[in-house]
Amino acid sequence: MELIYGIDIGGTFIKIGKFVSNNNMPVLIEKYEIKTIINNNPLKIINQICDFVNDNLKEDTLSGIGVCVPGPVLNGKVLGAQNILWEEVNLKEILQKKYPKIVITIANDANAALYGEWKYSNYKDVTSAVLITLGTGVGGGIVINNKLLQGENGSAGELGHIKIFPFNGRICTCGRSGCLETYVSATGIVREALEQKKGKLTTLNNYSKLTSKIIFDCAKEKDYVASSVVDNVAYFLAIGISNICDIIDPKLIIIGGGVSKAGDFLIDKVKKHFEKLVFYSIKKVEIKCAELYNDAGIYGCYYMINEELSNIK
Amino acid sequence: MELIYGIDIGGTFIKIGKFVSNNNMPVLIEKYEIKTIINNNPLKIINQICDFVNDNLKEDTLSGIGVCVPGPVLNGKVLGAQNILWEEVNLKEILQKKYPKIVITIANDANAALYGEWKYSNYKDVTSAVLITLGTGVGGGIVINNKLLQGENGSAGELGHIKIFPFNGRICTCGRSGCLETYVSATGIVREALEQKKGKLTTLNNYSKLTSKIIFDCAKEKDYVASSVVDNVAYFLAIGISNICDIIDPKLIIIGGGVSKAGDFLIDKVKKHFEKLVFYSIKKVEIKCAELYNDAGIYGCYYMINEELSNIK
Numbered sequence: 001m002e003l004i005y006g007i008d009i010g011g012t013f014i015k016i017g018k019f020v021s022n023n024n025m026p027v028l029i030e031k032y033e034i035k036t037i038i039n040n041n042p043l044k045i046i047n048q049i050c051d052f053v054n055d056n057l058k059e060d061t062l063s064g065i066g067v068c069v070p071g072p073v074l075n076g077k078v079l080g081a082q083n084i085l086w087e088e089v090n091l092k093e094i095l096q097k098k099y100p101k102i103v104i105t106i107a108n109d110a111n112a113a114l115y116g117e118w119k120y121s122n123y124k125d126v127t128s129a130v131l132i133t134l135g136t137g138v139g140g141g142i143v144i145n146n147k148l149l150q151g152e153n154g155s156a157g158e159l160g161h162i163k164i165f166p167f168n169g170r171i172c173t174c175g176r177s178g179c180l181e182t183y184v185s186a187t188g189i190v191r192e193a194l195e196q197k198k199g200k201l202t203t204l205n206n207y208s209k210l211t212s213k214i215i216f217d218c219a220k221e222k223d224y225v226a227s228s229v230v231d232n233v234a235y236f237l238a239i240g241i242s243n244i245c246d247i248i249d250p251k252l253i254i255i256g257g258g259v260s261k262a263g264d265f266l267i268d269k270v271k272k273h274f275e276k277l278v279f280y281s282i283k284k285v286e287i288k289c290a291e292l293y294n295d296a297g298i299y300g301c302y303y304m305i306n307e308e309l310s311n312i313k
Numbered sequence: 314m315e316l317i318y319g320i321d322i323g324g325t326f327i328k329i330g331k332f333v334s335n336n337n338m339p340v341l342i343e344k345y346e347i348k349t350i351i352n353n354n355p356l357k358i359i360n361q362i363c364d365f366v367n368d369n370l371k372e373d374t375l376s377g378i379g380v381c382v383p384g385p386v387l388n389g390k391v392l393g394a395q396n397i398l399w400e401e402v403n404l405k406e407i408l409q410k411k412y413p414k415i416v417i418t419i420a421n422d423a424n425a426a427l428y429g430e431w432k433y434s435n436y437k438d439v440t441s442a443v444l445i446t447l448g449t450g451v452g453g454g455i456v457i458n459n460k461l462l463q464g465e466n467g468s469a470g471e472l473g474h475i476k477i478f479p480f481n482g483r484i485c486t487c488g489r490s491g492c493l494e495t496y497v498s499a500t501g502i503v504r505e506a507l508e509q510k511k512g513k514l515t516t517l518n519n520y521s522k523l524t525s526k527i528i529f530d531c532a533k534e535k536d537y538v539a540s541s542v543v544d545n546v547a548y549f550l551a552i553g554i555s556n557i558c559d560i561i562d563p564k565l566i567i568i569g570g571g572v573s574k575a576g577d578f579l580i581d582k583v584k585k586h587f588e589k590l591v592f593y594s595i596k597k598v599e600i601k602c603a604e605l606y607n608d609a610g611i612y613g614c615y616y617m618i619n620e621e622l623s624n625i626k
Contacts, residue, residue, distance in 0.1 A: 072594070128465060142560070144457055151562025152441060155594040158559040163552050163590060166477050174592060239476050246471040247455070247560055249464025277476060279487060281385070281468040 003060045004309075006301030007049055007067045008109060011083040012036060014045070016052060017298035024310065026120065026302045031295070040085040050098055064103035064309060065095060066301030068112035072154035076106045079154055103312070105304040110157065111148050112300030114141035117254045117290045119303045128250040131290075132159050132240070134259035137173070138181040138188075144248060160185065164239050183236040186212040186259055193229045200225050216262040230262075231269060238273035245282050256290030263289050316373045317622075319614030320362055320380045321422060324396040325349060327358070329365060330611035337623065339433065339615045344608070353398040356407075363411055377416035377622060378408060379614025381425035385467035389419045392467055416625070418617040423470065424461050425613030427454035430567045430603045432616045441563040444603070445472050445553070447572035450486070451494040451501075457561060473498065477552050496549040499525040499572055506542045513538050529575040543575075544582060551586035558595050569603030576602050 004026075006017040018030040034052060037044040053065065069091070071081030076092025095104045107115075114131035118124065127146045133139045138160030142149040149156040160181030161174055169178020170191065182188045189212040197204045202225035203218050204210060218226035241253055255267065267289050274287065292299055317339075319330040331343040347365060350357040366378065382404070384394030389405025408417045420428075427444035431437065440459045446452045451473030455462040462469040473494030474487055482491020483504065495501045502525040510517045515538035516531050517523060531539035554566055568580065580602050587600065605612055 144462065145460065147458065149457065149561060151595075152564040152597055153562055153595050155592060156560065156562040158562075158592045158595070161559045161592045162556045164476070164479050166549065166552055176590060176592075236479065239479055243475045243556055244560055246474045247469065247557055248462060249466055249469040249471075251465040277489060279468060279471045279474045282464075282466050282471070284465055 001060045002063045003057075004063060004302050004305045005053060005065045006298035006305070007065065008112065008297030008301065009045060009049075009067065009069045009081075009084065010036060010109070011038070011070060014048060015294065015298055016049075017295065017302065018056070019298075019302045021306060024306060026299055026306070028295070028298075031298075036084060038085055040087075042086050042089045042091075045084065046091070046094055050095075062099070062102055064105070064305035065099065066105045066107070066112070066303075066305040067091065067095070068107045068109040068297050068301055070109050073106050073108045073111075074150065074154050076104075078106065103305055103308045105301065105308060107301065107304060108141070109297050110139040110141040112298075112304070113256060113290075113292075113296035114143060114148075114254070114300065115303045116292050116296035116299030116301075117256060118143065118252065120299055121254075121288070121291065123252045123286065123288075126251040128248070129252040129254065130157075130159075130244055130248075130250050131254045131256055132237075133257035134184055134186065134237075134255065135257035136186055138185045138257075142248070142250070144250070159240065159244065162240050162243055164236055164243075180236065180240040184233055184240065184259070186257075189215055189229065189233050189259065192232055193226070196229050196232075197225050202226065212259050213261070216265065220265060230266065234266060234269035235273045237266075238270050238277050241270065241274055241287065242277035242279075245278050245285055249282055249285075251285060253285060253287045254290055255287070256293070256296060258293075260290045261293065314373045315376045316370075317376060317615050317618045318366060318378045319611035319618070320378065321425065321610030321614065322358060322362075322380065322382045322394075322397065323349060323422070324351070324383060327361060328607065328611055329362075330608065330615065331369070332611075332615045334619060337619060339612055339619070341608070341611075344611075349397060351398055353400075355399050355402045355404075358397065359404070359407055363408075375412070375415055377418070377618035378412065379418045379420070379425070379616075379618040380404060380408070381420045381422040381610045381614055383422050386419050386421045386424075387463065387467050389417070391419065416618055416621045418614065418621060420614065420617060421454070422610050423452040423454040425611075425617070426569060426603075426605075426609035427456060427461075427567070427613065428616045429605050429609035429612030429614075430569060431456065431565065433612055434567075434601070434604065436565045436599065436601075439564040441561070442565040442567065443470075443472075443557055443561075443563050444567045444569055445550075446570035447497055447499065447550075447568065448570035449499055451498045451570075455561070455563070457563070472553065472557065475553050475556055477549055477556075493549065493553040497546055497553065497572070499570075502528055502542065502546050502572065505545055506539070509542050509545075510538050515539065525572050526574070529578065533578060543579065547579060547582035548586045550579075551583050551590050554583065554587055554600065555590035555592075558591050558598055562595055562598075564598060566598060566600045567603055568600070569606070569609060571606075573603045574606065 140159030165178035170182035453472030478491035483495035
């Protein structure tokens with residue numbers, strides 16, 4: 001069996017997918033999560049990965065390891081990843097030394113997730129796609145002309161920091177205000193609910209601690225405050241998406257991250273607003289929900305390894 | 314002498330530049346303007362161009378004609394150009410039939426202007442650049458990885474229609490509201506001044522009809538209302554630019570169009586706001602004023618012809 005490991009290093013867990021290929025398509029045969037050791041010595045995490053891989057290989061043949069990290073990556077080098085305390089780490093070089101005979105790829109996690117969600121969807125043949133991840137924060141990845149857009153500072157796709165309010169916007173963790181992230185991330189949705197429910201009779205008052213899931217559930221049950229919150233969130237997200245489309249006019253927009261589990265209940269509202277917001281000549285864009293959710297990163301890592309292996313053959 | 318014509322078809326005038334090359338650099342030897350014949354038969358304008366070229370050739374050798382038009386272009390075909398009443402016109406094919414032995418290129422006018430301003434500036438070697446034109450409206454062109462970004466609907470770079478106000482924004486000619494164009498175009502600047510000067514003592518009241526040039530001139534003379542108008546315009550423009558940078562992280566932003574004649578007086582204010590608005594990791598972007606103004610289009614047409622000729626040689 002020819003194995004490919006897809007490894008997604010997160011701030012809480014390292015997700016590891018053990019894949020084999022069937023006609024160039026990924027078959028996930030096993031999935032593991034191990035707790036991330038947060039330490040400013042990057043070798044801690046690297047050793048976690050290598051120990052795991054070595055322990056699990058048995059008689060299988062390993063053909064590639066794809067890794068994605070929560071930070072910008074350039075030519076296999078991680079430029080920094082704040083929430084795992086990494087500064088610059090030449091991750092590709094380190095792993096290649098440990099496994100000299102196999103293919104190693106390193107990617108940013110949002111970019112890997114974009115590959116996972118795009119290449120294993122019905123839209124795999126489109127050449128321009130954008131992933132917006134709605135989680136604790138808002139991130140993104142962009143593909144143009146079939147190529148990941150890195151940007152001059154490795155910072156293309158900072159979609160959470162598009163300004164949608166010019167004045168009196170909410171303060172963002174980035175230090176600025178009015179950022180999209182403060183309105184459509186999981187925390188932004190809770191913020192919107194806390195603002196809207198003040199002094200109102202709503203089932204949201206039954207919860208001592210709100211989450212975006214509770215808010216969507218209450219909206220689905222037609223609670224009027226929760227419905228108004230979700231509609232505002234959909235509108236703000238549609239503004240962000242229409243701005244992206246007015247600038248780069250892509251074919252496909254994928255909404256990922258935990259919030260996207262709201263599914264078509266959210267997407268249908270976003271589309272309704274989007275059609276009224278985007279420039280009239282931009283019509284053919286598809287907006288869809290992510291399907292792989294937290295597995296998108298490991299699938300994207302598989303994709304990148306498989307591509308490299310196909311190029312070698 | 315080997316001639317290259319650069320021709321910019323505008324709604325009022327057709328600008329024609331007669332170029333020769335000196336070490337692959339353009340030397341503009343003559344420049345003409347002829348009044349555009351607006352007619353839904355595109356042959357009217359095409360014949361204007363051909364008659365002019367034929368009358369002026371004399372014994373010179375013509376090696377290329379580059380044309381730019383105010384509408385989207387795909388593979389030499391103009392998809393439509395409302396303000397000269399054109400629907401789809403296969404301009405390249407028509408011109409190539411008339412001049413079978415020379416190189417013909419067709420481009421969108423903002424894209425041609427981007428080439429002109431970028432390739433004949435000190436930044437000619439950067440591989441990602443954005444042109445924002447501030448005229449009656451706001452247009453734009455984008456280059457990523459050294460390639461013009463067309464977009465899935467030929468509509469990438471609709472920078473005037475980025476929304477910067479989510480609620481109660483100004484109504485735009487596109488039918489939507491809150492578009493950047495309504496705040497930073499020449500007409501947007503006049504709108505801002507008319508709103509701000511109400512009931513105030515200002516030298517702006519001395520003019521029966523305001524223009525953006527008058528407003529900038531009064532601001533330079535430290536009129537407090539005009540200064541406040543210019544500062545708001547700079548802030549709104551900085552929001553638009555920071556949104557573009559958060560998405561595509563380019564190296565160079567060029568501000569063109571009539572409003573850019575305000576020069577560093579405007580750009581310095583834009584930069585000051587921009588630094589506070591853009592995501593922190595995006596630092597190396599250069600923001601500069603256009604230098605070729607209305608000639609950018611014809612220089613861009615020259616550039617595209619010269620590139621094709623270099624590829625042939």
